[in-house]
Amino acid sequence: MRKNYGPIYVGPVAFWLCAFLSVPLLITLSYSFLAKGLYGGVEPHFSLAAYRSLFNTAVLKVLLNTIIIAVLSTALMVGLALPTAYYIARSSQKNLLLMLIIIPFWTNFLIRIYAWITILGSNGLLNSFLMGVGLTDGPIQFLYNRGAIILVIVYTTIPFAIFPLYSTIEKFDFSLIEAAMDLGASKTKALWKIMIPNIRSGITTAVLFTFIPTFGNFAVPKLVGGTSSWMLGNLIERELNITRNWPLASSMSVVLTFVTMLAVLFFMRSQNKKEL
Amino acid sequence: MRQTGAAFHQQRVDSVKSSQVTVENVSKSFGDFSALKNASLTIAKGGFYSMLGPSGCGKTTLLRIIGGFETPTEGDVCFDGVSILPLPPNKRQVNTIFQNYALFPHLTVFENVAFPLRLKKIAAAEIKRAVQENLELVRMETESKKYPSQLSGGQKQRVAIARALINQPRVLLLDEPLSALDAKLRQHMLLELDAIHDKVGITFIYVTHDQAEALSVSDQVCVLNKGEIQQIGSPAEIYESPANEFVARFIGETNYIHGTIAAVTDNEHALFDSPDYGNFTIYLDKKVQQGSKVALTVRPEKIRVAPEKPDNLPPDVNVLHGVVEDMIYTGFQTKYFIRVSKDKEPLIVFRQHVQYFMDEKPISWKDKVCLWWNTKDSFMVEVSK
Ligand SMILES: Nc1ncnc2c1ncn2[C@@H]1O[C@H](COP(=O)(O)OP(=O)(O)OP(=O)(O)O)[C@@H](O)[C@H]1O
Numbered sequence: 001m002r003k004n005y006g007p008i009y010v011g012p013v014a015f016w017l018c019a020f021l022s023v024p025l026l027i028t029l030s031y032s033f034l035a036k037g038l039y040g041g042v043e044p045h046f047s048l049a050a051y052r053s054l055f056n057t058a059v060l061k062v063l064l065n066t067i068i069i070a071v072l073s074t075a076l077m078v079g080l081a082l083p084t085a086y087y088i089a090r091s092s093q094k095n096l097l098l099m100l101i102i103i104p105f106w107t108n109f110l111i112r113i114y115a116w117i118t119i120l121g122s123n124g125l126l127n128s129f130l131m132g133v134g135l136t137d138g139p140i141q142f143l144y145n146r147g148a149i150i151l152v153i154v155y156t157t158i159p160f161a162i163f164p165l166y167s168t169i170e171k172f173d174f175s176l177i178e179a180a181m182d183l184g185a186s187k188t189k190a191l192w193k194i195m196i197p198n199i200r201s202g203i204t205t206a207v208l209f210t211f212i213p214t215f216g217n218f219a220v221p222k223l224v225g226g227t228s229s230w231m232l233g234n235l236i237e238r239e240l241n242i243t244r245n246w247p248l249a250s251s252m253s254v255v256l257t258f259v260t261m262l263a264v265l266f267f268m269r270s271q272n273k274k275e276l
Numbered sequence: 277m278r279q280t281g282a283a284f285h286q287q288r289v290d291s292v293k294s295s296q297v298t299v300e301n302v303s304k305s306f307g308d309f310s311a312l313k314n315a316s317l318t319i320a321k322g323g324f325y326s327m328l329g330p331s332g333c334g335k336t337t338l339l340r341i342i343g344g345f346e347t348p349t350e351g352d353v354c355f356d357g358v359s360i361l362p363l364p365p366n367k368r369q370v371n372t373i374f375q376n377y378a379l380f381p382h383l384t385v386f387e388n389v390a391f392p393l394r395l396k397k398i399a400a401a402e403i404k405r406a407v408q409e410n411l412e413l414v415r416m417e418t419e420s421k422k423y424p425s426q427l428s429g430g431q432k433q434r435v436a437i438a439r440a441l442i443n444q445p446r447v448l449l450l451d452e453p454l455s456a457l458d459a460k461l462r463q464h465m466l467l468e469l470d471a472i473h474d475k476v477g478i479t480f481i482y483v484t485h486d487q488a489e490a491l492s493v494s495d496q497v498c499v500l501n502k503g504e505i506q507q508i509g510s511p512a513e514i515y516e517s518p519a520n521e522f523v524a525r526f527i528g529e530t531n532y533i534h535g536t537i538a539a540v541t542d543n544e545h546a547l548f549d550s551p552d553y554g555n556f557t558i559y560l561d562k563k564v565q566q567g568s569k570v571a572l573t574v575r576p577e578k579i580r581v582a583p584e585k586p587d588n589l590p591p592d593v594n595v596l597h598g599v600v601e602d603m604i605y606t607g608f609q610t611k612y613f614i615r616v617s618k619d620k621e622p623l624i625v626f627r628q629h630v631q632y633f634m635d636e637k638p639i640s641w642k643d644k645v646c647l648w649w650n651t652k653d654s655f656m657v658e659v660s661k
């Protein structure tokens with residue numbers, strides 16, 4: 001008889017997921033249904049107050065803003081990553097180019113965001129340049145709006161779209177493109193009709209890998225966004241640390257997780273259907 | 277009843293749109309490496325033209341130049357006298373069957389074949405009719421809903437044919453289309469290709485490194501080596517009168533004998549002196565001077581072998597004696613390696629077993645044997661002063 005080592009192999013991962021994913025999620029879920037304590041924390045009785053306070057225009061506006069930012073950034077990232085990944089996959093300098101994409105990761109995430117502040121700020125490089133060449137008289141406010149958030153998110157997150165796309169395009173059989181051209185398709189048409197459907201798994205991964213972190217992002221809007229362009233993550237942080245309404249923070253987290261999951265499931269479903 | 281002969285073929289060719297292809301002094305270099313050197317050939321309208329050569333000799337390169345995927349460094353390619361070099365691949369009236377078939381994995385058989393028509397935005401009903409017709413041509417109409425991954429090698433190949441033909445190209449390029457199939461299926465598909473060629477009547481340019489394939493179906497064969505055309509001719513010409521040593525050795529097996537013309541005996545015959553195999557008479561298929569160095573080929577099946585010299589040999593044969601060094605029995609024939617001279621390659625001889633093998637007088641290993649061939653069956657391939 002062969003011994004079944006399955007459980008032993010899965011053990012560490014199963015433990016990890018239970019301890020650090022399921023348990024915190026369950027705690028969050030249960031906190032969201034409890035009453036809020038006076039100075040933070042929770043009181044141990046059931047309450048729907050947290051969910052009721054979600055239905056408030058301020059919160060819904062932030063949720064909407066979060067969705068808009070996440071969808072726009074994801075579309076932008078995948079849209080930009082596709083030609084980039086294509087170019088890298090077809091280049092003879094693959095390793096060098098991939099390296100160039102990885103290098104920024106060697107720098108701390110926050111430092112990279114601050115770098116953008118020094119570029120876009122009132123006394124930043126961009127404004128100095130514009131005023132220097134006389135295009136504008138005074139500094140333009142590039143920071144603290146939705147555009148700045150999307151820009152910085154795209155900058156920090158786009159590698160997560162480039163890598164999965166690169167790896168599927170790299171594996172794609174380009175003789176199919178020649179075959180399509182041989183059969184009468186122009187190059188663009190051939191890429192669109194033959195390559196895109198065949199790298200669908202890469203596109204799915206790229207969308208998920210960029211949408212999920214963007215939807216839960218709070219560092220970028222905190223640093224380069226204004227109060228009017230807050231995302232859900234910022235609200236959660238405020239409820240946790242400042243207002244100290246833990247059930248509300250939990251209920252928002254639950255909504256955030258729920259919306260992300262819904263989006264992911266919906267997206268994966270639609271992709272699977274097309275594959276059949 | 278099927279009409280036979282060239283007249284029938286000509287009639288078909290005139291009624292379909294097929295093109296004459298001319299390749300004029302085409303050269304192609306990749307950096308320093310020259311993959312094709314000054315290749316010129318003319319492929320008749322509606323012909324079945326094969327390009328034959330060892331791996332890396334430039335066959336695919338020439339095909340890709342005709343298909344529009346490579347630009348020649350020099351020279352021109354014309355369809356019916358008009359240069360096609362300025363046209364991109366999608367504007368050339370030529371389709372290709374790629375070595376790996378290049379079926380689109382995300383599309384069904386039907387959609388693969390329909391792909392060229394969908395690009396042209398043809399009405400759905402018309403597409404359906406045309407696809408159906410082409411799938412019937414390759415007998416794949418029942419598999420139209422399958423995906424390429426669900427097909428066998430031979431089926432994939434048929435789909436590739438149907439797809440390549442649906443645009444009604446004037447020329448079809450086939451790049452080793454059978455190399456992925458096993459020997460039995462290869463035979464079968466080759467006959468089918470030939471039948472399809474007869475049916476559609478367009479020009480086929482067929483690339484292969486398998487000489488049996490090339491000889492069995494083509495009207496014309498072009499033998500390439502290292503980017504240079506070695507010989508162009510009908511299969512029989514290529515086999516029976518190879519232009520040089522390369523062709524002689526590449527097409528089938530052959531015996532290669534070096535020597536000198538000792539004397540020109542009459543208009544048609546000469547005495548040949550080979551340091552390795554002795555003196556014998558050869559038929560003069562080319563004009564040579566006495567004293568010229570000449571190389572001969574004699575095909576193994578042209579040489580007869582017997583344990584003893586028969587009494588009733590005709591006068592115009594060359595007779596040699598040797599020892600059987602090795603033999604390979606393959607059922608319908610035996611291949612003998614017979615050593616005639618000490619340090620030269622043994623001669624190869626095929627003996628067909630036309631009568632019951634066990635009744636034949638056995639020839640086996642180490643036996644002394646007699647060899648003979650008709651003087652007209654040797655062929656001069658190289659003459660140098
Ligand atoms: N893009 C390229 N860059 C550099 N060299 C190339 C390129 N394409 C082909 N070659 C070279 O040109 C030569 C001819 O190649 P080609 O593909 O035409 O050979 P082939 O006759 O089709 O061989 P096979 O029977 O193996 O398919 C080869 O030596 C190959 O290495």
Ligand SMILES: [Mg+2]
Pocket residue numbers: 335336337451
């Ligand atoms: Mg090839």
